[in-house]
Amino acid sequence: MGRGKGATARAFGELSPAAKLLVLNQFGICLGFYMVLPFLATYLRDDLGFAAALVGLVLGIRTLSQQGLYVVSGTIADRLGARPMIIAGCGLRVVAFGLFATTTSLPGILTATVLTGVAGAIFTPAVVLYLTHESPGRRAEAFSVYNVVANAGTLLGPVLGAVLLSVDFRLISAIACAVFACLTVAQLLVLPKHVVEAPTGSVLHSWREVLGNRRFLLFTLAGSSYFALFNQLYLALPLEAQRVTGRPEAVGAIFIVSTVVGIAFGVRIVAWCRARWPAGKSMAIGLALIGAGFVPLAISAPLIETAGEGLSPAGSLLPAGPALLGTVVFSVGIAVANPFMLELIPIVGNEKLVATYYGYFYLVSALVAAGISAGVGGLLGLEGAAARWTPFAVLAAIGVIGGAVIITLQRRRHLEPVATGVPS
Template identity: 55%
Template structure:
């Protein structure tokens, strides 16, 4: 990571990005191992395990808008603290309960915690970023990636003792983060809202260009989820080893940690924010082309060297595209909306994107099942390419029309 980029952050922003590292360490210390713990140690069937994980996702995604609205009206700092504190409780329940009601309660509270602090953290960081928001979010992403790398490694080490130890260590990590935010994170004045909650939601929905940008940008979130679905499945299919999934995550994480800031600075020096997003989405969608071309020709268990060439190329292109897209998307979202309602706008974006991601992931999984025969293995990857190109086309059209310029007025957000 570029140390100078971190040094330029305000003290509060530094705390927030370090906080995000800790959050990801605690989360990914436990979540990757929950499914195997429930099935192997507790004896639950795959359907029950999937239901618990699905409830966690739904409780987070469905509450994003409420969490963002609460950040606007109650303040970002209380929501960040409440979200972290709730993670202490939820992960503690994973350590204590083995019954299904207890596991469901832990899953729901875990999702609710994410819905509280995710929009709040980004809103607070946006206010702390000044004029270089994309660069600040790039540093934020670096710490996210680093936490995603460290968390599973620490979890795998603790798993040799007991899954419940993972949950307890994660509780300690979240307790430390909660204390740091409580005593160190500065208080920010909350701007008094002039309209009701429903009125603020109506403002967001009627902001046509923000909704159009959100729909285009939902392609990013839909493709991002493929890092956890289709790419690992393809790596496992051609290698025959479940451990090969670690290669995909390892490559993506290393590029994120060591390349994110440099990629953002490189894009900033050459393109506008909108153009960077367009090219990034094209890169993410185009990353599936090598797999699409190779998948019909590679038999089951083709061998690690031959099999991983297209998977590695796809993962590299995918992660570079992700690094190009995300910081500039985070920069533009509040500009197209209203900084007075930043949390609400972020919450709406995450809600819509989560629904799009669920639909695209279902489509990709169904196509992988339907076209499992060698002759048709290119079909799922072509569909994902088209998702990326559709998002890029929508963003490019807005860029050409000048619709990605900042809103003309905080009091009258653009609706055309």
């Protein structure tokens, strides 16, 4: 763990001052966000008395307001620059969490929820754009540091939120509002301005370029397997851990293991891969590892009965062993695949339209991930021990297929920069 921290500190020290600020900014974003969002559903249902269906609608609106705007916000970032979008996004989070702290009405809650999603849509592509330009030749390394620090905020946020929840949810929201206010002021004062080389042609011309870029579209379809599998951290992995143990602590252990692996080994893993393989092969291996994380569950699920109904006694965490082992492998794959995936997007896309390409990539991936998660959810609902292996086998296959497509693109040299023209 200490060596992992040392590697992260060294990699952080090699970043530019602006990139360091963005990395620290992401820690604050994740800290403030995850202080509030994990407890929002319970607050709306138990404290405000919202119906479960209404709570689901509110959370769904938040996701839609973020994912549905990535293309638009990415296009704007490419044309106006990343800095104003980052500042605007953090400023909107100030308003959003301020509303959570001061209102309990349905219109106020809905407004806060939408603003939270819109803010994420505004600053996320812009941060990717800024880090891409700040880290030439070392983009995967920059994104690995970014992910490690984000994981630290993600881990600490719910812990701090849980402590403050004993006082009042609105206190948590007020503190998160203050965190985002400090981040906004820091960016206004310190984050350097970038000279924006605006894309030539209209917005529609830029969008047509993206849709006509065949290698990017194929890369996006393969890369969407990453998001489909990553979402299982919130679906298949915790549900299986809960099923075999009957204990919510097993679900918490899944998230803790995943986050700790990312923090401890993320930077070192990327450096190790960089020294041995090109970015495409590293991403492909990462996708295959994410899929491999579901193999222990595919083997164990038919053999371990539901807690309280058979072999697995309620109250024991031991049956969660395969899920925890799978989570370790899964998290190593995430740490490998994500930074190289972000490095490759402008290569298969266009360096002048980084945020636009990122927006399309994320939108398509989110839609694919939603469809696959719905299908996996249906498979998880199948009754009988003989059927329990199927969702995990499907997920393992998705990782292998995604990795195979990426390695094929690598071998055909479609993951290398083109000298001139629009990549195809």
